[in-house]
Amino acid sequence: MMKRHIPLLLALCCLALPAARAQLYIGVHGGATLPTGFYAESKLADGQWMLDGSHQRWGGAGTGFSVGLDVAYAMPFLSDLSVILEGEFMQGEPNKEVKRVHEAHAAEGEYILPKYRNVPILAGLRYSYPIGKYYDLFGEVLAGVDIRMITPYTKGERVFTYDNASTFAFRIGAGFVVRDMITLGAGFSSLGKSVLTGEYGYSDTKYNMLSTTMVTVSLGFRINVFKGLTRNVQDF
Numbered sequence: 664m665m666k667r668h669i670p671l672l673l674a675l676c677c678l679a680l681p682a683a684r685a686q687l688y689i690g691v692h693g694g695a696t697l698p699t700g701f702y703a704e705s706k707l708a709d710g711q712w713m714l715d716g717s718h719q720r721w722g723g724a725g726t727g728f729s730v731g732l733d734v735a736y737a738m739p740f741l742s743d744l745s746v747i748l749e750g751e752f753m754q755g756e757p758n759k760e761v762k763r764v765h766e767a768h769a770a771e772g773e774y775i776l777p778k779y780r781n782v783p784i785l786a787g788l789r790y791s792y793p794i795g796k797y798y799d800l801f802g803e804v805l806a807g808v809d810i811r812m813i814t815p816y817t818k819g820e821r822v823f824t825y826d827n828a829s830t831f832a833f834r835i836g837a838g839f840v841v842r843d844m845i846t847l848g849a850g851f852s853s854l855g856k857s858v859l860t861g862e863y864g865y866s867d868t869k870y871n872m873l874s875t876t877m878v879t880v881s882l883g884f885r886i887n888v889f890k891g892l893t894r895n896v897q898d899f
Contacts, residue, residue: 686737686745686890692846692883693731696753698724699851699876705757707764713870714757714777714816716823716863720871724779725762727755729879735789745789749805753781753877772819780812781854781875783832791840799840801848806833809854811875813861824862830855836879846883852876 697703705712705723712723731751738744756762757776765774787805794800809832813825836850856874 686735686742687888688733688735688737688745688885689888690733690735690846690883690885691731692733692848692881694729694879694881696727696729696755697878697880698722698726698755698758699878701874702876703758705760707761712761713859713873714813714823714825715818716870720874722779722873722875723757723761724875724877725756725758727753727779729753729881731881733883733885735885743791745791746786747789747803747805748786750784751782753779753783755779773817774819775815775817777816777823777825778814780814782810782812783834783852783854784808784810785832785834787834797842799843800837801840802835802837803848803850804833804835806831808832809875811854811857811873813859821863826860828857828859830857830875834879843887844884846881846885848883849878849880852879 701720702722702724705721707715707723711719711721713719713721714723729751731749733747733749735745735747738746756778762776765776785805785807787803787807789801789803791799791801809830811828811830815825816823832852832854834850834852836848838846838848838850840846854875854877856872859870859873861870
């Protein structure tokens with residue numbers, strides 16, 4: 664009688680194995696965004712700032728911040744490899760050069776500088792490698808969509824508004840995990856490019872192509888839903 668049940672027991676054990684080894688992490692993170700390339704450059708004295716209506720490629724974006732939520736599921740039979748889903752909110756202000764020029768001409772009229780906002784929603788893969796009892800090194804590649812939003816820019820009696828845009832985005836990054844809970848990472852994000860459109864006064868305006876690129880640095884905290892705060896250096 665017992666022999667007849669052995670195959671059934673083995674089958675049940677095999678079905679339960681993936682669940683027993685499942686690693687599902689939920690984390691939160693925050694950090695700094697550092698614009699690069701044309702997205703960061705400006706020369707407002709020569710009209711080289713796209714957001715003031717000139718047909719330039721200079722975005723004039725400055726340092727900002729990001730906050731986000733991420734979910735990672737480690738492969739049951741290859742726990743060093745995880746599938747990840749990540750959503751973030753990023754916000755930055757114009758760079759120092761743009762602020763300095765506006766402050767120098769503040770007496771000429773009231774101004775309200777715009778804010779640069781991005782909401783990337785990305786999915787991808789992350790590979791983790793243990794380098795000690797309490798530390799893992801990881802690398803990741805993600806792709807998805809970014810929603811770009813820029814708040815209105817007021818310059819005296821003139822108001823510039825900008826349309827939202829959705830673009831293809833990707834990110835490559837690397838970092839460390841400490842005690843399977845604390846994450847410290849850095850990466851390069853290309854959040855896509857599209858023509859900046861909007862309205863200046865009562866007429867529609869079409870600017871040049873705005874390409875959003877930045878370096879990100881983040882600190883995060885995560886928990887393993889199935890194991891709580893326990894540690895297995897091989898799992899990620």
